[in-house]
Amino acid sequence: MTVKKICCIGAGYVGGPTCAVIAYKCPGIQVTIVDLNQARIDAWNSDNLPIYEPGLEDVVFARRGKNLFFSTDVDKAINDADLIFVSVNTPTKKTGMGAGSAADLAYVESATRRIAEVATSSKIVVEKSTVPCRTAQSMRTILEANCRENIRFDILSNPEFLAEGTAITDLFNPDRVLIGALQTEEGLKAQQALVEIYTHWVPIERVITTNLWSSELSKLAANAMLAQRISSINALSAICEATGADVDEVAYACGRDSRIGPKFLKASVGFGGSCFQKDILNLVYLAEQFHLPEVAAYWRQVVIMNEYQKERFVHRIISTLFNTITNKKIAVLGFAFKKDTGDTRESAAITLIKDFIQEHARVHLYDPKVEHAQIYMDLIEPGVADSKAQVEKHLTICSSAYEACQDADAVVVVTEWDEFKDTHLDYQKIYDSMHKPAFIFDGRLILDAPKLRKMGFKVEVIGKHNLAGTA
Numbered sequence: 001m002t003v004k005k006i007c008c009i010g011a012g013y014v015g016g017p018t019c020a021v022i023a024y025k026c027p028g029i030q031v032t033i034v035d036l037n038q039a040r041i042d043a044w045n046s047d048n049l050p051i052y053e054p055g056l057e058d059v060v061f062a063r064r065g066k067n068l069f070f071s072t073d074v075d076k077a078i079n080d081a082d083l084i085f086v087s088v089n090t091p092t093k094k095t096g097m098g099a100g101s102a103a104d105l106a107y108v109e110s111a112t113r114r115i116a117e118v119a120t121s122s123k124i125v126v127e128k129s130t131v132p133c134r135t136a137q138s139m140r141t142i143l144e145a146n147c148r149e150n151i152r153f154d155i156l157s158n159p160e161f162l163a164e165g166t167a168i169t170d171l172f173n174p175d176r177v178l179i180g181a182l183q184t185e186e187g188l189k190a191q192q193a194l195v196e197i198y199t200h201w202v203p204i205e206r207v208i209t210t211n212l213w214s215s216e217l218s219k220l221a222a223n224a225m226l227a228q229r230i231s232s233i234n235a236l237s238a239i240c241e242a243t244g245a246d247v248d249e250v251a252y253a254c255g256r257d258s259r260i261g262p263k264f265l266k267a268s269v270g271f272g273g274s275c276f277q278k279d280i281l282n283l284v285y286l287a288e289q290f291h292l293p294e295v296a297a298y299w300r301q302v303v304i305m306n307e308y309q310k311e312r313f314v315h316r317i318i319s320t321l322f323n324t325i326t327n328k329k330i331a332v333l334g335f336a337f338k339k340d341t342g343d344t345r346e347s348a349a350i351t352l353i354k355d356f357i358q359e360h361a362r363v364h365l366y367d368p369k370v371e372h373a374q375i376y377m378d379l380i381e382p383g384v385a386d387s388k389a390q391v392e393k394h395l396t397i398c399s400s401a402y403e404a405c406q407d408a409d410a411v412v413v414v415t416e417w418d419e420f421k422d423t424h425l426d427y428q429k430i431y432d433s434m435h436k437p438a439f440i441f442d443g444r445l446i447l448d449a450p451k452l453r454k455m456g457f458k459v460e461v462i463g464k465h466n467l468a469g470t471a
């Protein structure tokens with residue numbers, strides 16, 4: 001079969017860019033992206049898109065109103081489509097069985113039920129959300145139990161591997177596209193229909209076809225392995241700080257081994273983002289379900305190490321600032337979980353700033369993209385800062401890095417935005433405007449520490465002893 005109309009349920013960080021790129025690359029296919037969230041859909045239909053991604057506007061503005069539509073009319077889009085992507089959120093469960101590690105599949109289930117209830121013709125239903133292994137089986141059961149006569153649903157797993165901040169280039173030029181299907185005649189036909197969509201722009205040799213369960217598990221496995229590399233280099237960063245080894249040099253030396261490779265070995269204040277922690281915990285839960293406690297403990301350690309890295313950094317800041325930051329002005333540069341996105345989900349900045357607030361510091365924050373309302377929402381913490389007004393007592397959001405650093409006792413670089421690099425910011429100007437001694441803590445290894453030390457800064461860098469190279 002040839003797909004002519006696509007519906008994507010969920011207009012978020014994945015559904016929006018992924019299906020906008022399909023519309024861009026396949027002008028002959030009509031793509032409708034739907035969501036229950038009216039404000040989000042209004043934003044997709046406006047000049048001010050709801051998410052910031054380099055290159056996204058060009059793609060959306062080129063196709064919107066032609067073969068790309070955003071709507072809250074979920075039922076109509078389901079009914080019109082030959083193929084439906086389910087790209088809804090799958091957060092970690094907060095309560096009930098598996099709370100704290102299992103994925104909350106309520107949104108996947110409700111989208112699936114909706115498809116079964118309103119579809120009047122056969123559909124290919126594609127799991128785009130990241131889900132535990134064998135979720136497709138549950139979706140199939142729901143669809144088959146609720147659908148009308150003479151309708152069939154074929155389920156595919158097509159996990160998404162884009163990273164935020166580079167979503168459009170990742171989608172234009174993916175390392176691979178993964179499509180899992182039931183190994184039946186109908187399943188393989190459906191798989192082929194999705195292969196044909198991607199091969200409008202992705203070379204066929206980059207399209208991997210597998211069975212459903214391999215595809216579902218590969219997504220969790222890929223995220224777990226990526227996060228594991230970061231926790232590995234961060235674990236080594238602690239040893240570097242203690243010994244005088246330099247974590248960048250260690251990463252470079254290890255990464256030059258072609259079996260290890262250079263990517264994803266940047267030490268940091270800890271990984272953030274909506275998925276790494278969630279997906280590893282998902283894997284941990286799966287292992288526990290199958291009575292594999294050693295496997296569960298192995299992967300859980302990746303998350304434990306990440307939490308430890310954040311704690312270690314806060315501890316280093318406080319101990320360097322003479323064991324107290326009470327009433328000290330701390331300039332925090334960056335709030336997003338990585339550069340080139342406005343997304344703050346699980347950002348290390350949230351943990352750090354909450355800790356600074358607990359220590360009664362005065363935090364002055366600047367991030368080039370994150371919405372102010374989002375910052376307040378992320379920092380409200382029952383018992384510590386219960387409301388926006390409470391947060392404002394400890395936090396001032398600034399409109400530039402210079403403003404945040406004015407009269408500060410310490411600058412903490414949390415997100416690696418290019419504009420924070422010493423090639424972009426005038427750190428002499430910042431030094432001159434700060435209280436002395438002027439401290440700077442580089443949680444992203446983006447600054448030229450020797451150059452800043454020459455200016456007079458006291459510099460502390462993750463994974464580097466501050467006297468490294470001098471003794």
Ligand SMILES: NC(=O)C1=CN([C@@H]2O[C@H](COP(=O)(O)OP(=O)(O)OC[C@H]3O[C@@H](n4cnc5c(N)ncnc54)[C@H](O)[C@@H]3O)[C@@H](O)[C@H]2O)C=CC1
Nearest residue numbers: 010011012013014035036037088089090107111129130160
């Ligand atoms: N954010 C990322 O970079 C990546 C995320 N993923 C996975 O993709 C999935 C989606 O993630 P995001 O796009 O980040 O989430 P998101 O939270 O940005 O978007 C999900 C959207 O689905 C909508 N939604 C929920 N239930 C619905 C329903 N029944 N009908 C219509 N709309 C509904 C929500 O209103 C929301 O706008 C998750 O499973 C995630 O793990 C995979 C790869 C990358």
Ligand SMILES: O=C(O)[C@H]1O[C@H](OP(=O)(O)OP(=O)(O)OC[C@H]2O[C@@H](n3ccc(=O)[nH]c3=O)[C@H](O)[C@@H]2O)[C@H](O)[C@@H](O)[C@@H]1O
Nearest residue numbers: 160161162163164230264265266268271272273275337338
């Ligand atoms: O499933 C998902 O959601 C996605 O999760 C990650 O993408 P994302 O979280 O958007 O961004 P990454 O570039 O992976 O960065 C995640 C975190 O790790 C940190 N990081 C990354 C790389 C590194 O070397 N060091 C490091 O600390 C980043 O700063 C960030 O906080 C994966 O890279 C994607 O392939 C995957 O599709």
